Amino acid sequence: MGLPDCLRKPKMGRGKCGDMAVSSATHPESIDRPAVAETVSRESGGYLLFHPASNGTLFLVWSEREVDKAMAFFEPKKSVPGFKFKVNGGRQEIFRNLLNDKKNYYEGWCQFFKTAVEFNGECRLLAGADTAPLKVTVAFLYGTTVKKLTQTQTLSTSGVVAIGCVPMAQTTFDVRTMHRELFLGSARQSGAALAL
Numbered sequence: 790m791g792l793p794d795c796l797r798k799p800k801m802g803r804g805k806c807g808d809m810a811v812s813s814a815t816h817p818e819s820i821d822r823p824a825v826a827e828t829v830s831r832e833s834g835g836y837l838l839f840h841p842a843s844n845g846t847l848f849l850v851w852s853e854r855e856v857d858k859a860m861a862f863f864e865p866k867k868s869v870p871g872f873k874f875k876v877n878g879g880r881q882e883i884f885r886n887l888l889n890d891k892k893n894y895y896e897g898w899c900q901f902f903k904t905a906v907e908f909n910g911e912c913r914l915l916a917g918a919d920t921a922p923l924k925v926t927v928a929f930l931y932g933t934t935v936k937k938l939t940q941t942q943t944l945s946t947s948g949v950v951a952i953g954c955v956p957m958a959q960t961t962f963d964v965r966t967m968h969r970e971l972f973l974g975s976a977r978q979s980g981a982a983l984a985l
Contacts, residue, residue: 834869834910837861837901838880839921845887847897849904851879860917861901861927861938863910863946887922894923895981898954902927903983906946914940925980927954928962930972937962955980 836850836859850856851873873879884897905912918924918940927938930951938944951969953976955961961975969984976982 832862832864834862834864835901835904835908836915837898838917839887843885844889845894845922846885847883847887847894847901849881849883849901851881858917858920859915860921861898861912861914863902863905863908863912864943865905865908865910867908869908891923892981895925895954895956898925898927899952899981899983902929902946902952903985906949906952906985910946911943912938912946913943914938916940924957925954926957926959926962927952928972928976930967930969933966933968935962935964935967935972949985951982951984953980953982 832855833853834851836852836856838848838850838856838859840846840848850859851869853874873881883900884893887894887897902912904910912929914927929936929938929944929946929949930953931948932950936944951972953962953972955976956979959979961979967975973982973984
């Protein structure tokens with residue numbers, strides 16, 4: 790007993806097993822290539838990046854690979870149009886001149902996560918948040934439940950009714966529950982918040 794002829798040598802046309810045999814000389818691109826699903830990075834999505842240009846600028850960077858020094862990340866669960874990854878290298882300016890107007894810095898974080906909500910993203914902080922010019926605490930409000938974003942836990946944006954960002958030293962989000970209006974008002978006193 791040996792192998793059927795169709796498994797011994799590649800041939801053009803139909804082999805005895807009924808499968809189409811393909812010559813590797815005819816289709817060299819099929820040799821030693823991993824499947825497309827294996828080449829797609831698990832870190833494809835939106836990244837929040839601070840750049841010192843223009844007295845401090847926050848960018849949303851759409852990338853298929855991890856972005857160095859990014860402060861936050863969301864993995865979209867809805868399809869993202871391809872042009873978002875290509876136009877301006879995937880960079881979209883959120884706010885500039887942040888070191889003169891710190892409110893806009895906190896607002897920029899909220900805008901970033903608002904985009905994550907639009908794409909039903911799963912969010913987390915990254916190591917760049919530790920070296921950011923202003924360290925922050927970001928929280929999502931689910932109904933009346935407050936959940937803080939961390940580097941170790943991913944949070945879904947499904948069911949988020951508000952986003953808040955405050956200076957890290959603030960204890961605004963050190964609670965388990967809060968009504969929406971109180972969440973928004975408390976966050977806006979020292980940082981920023983968005984109702985969704």
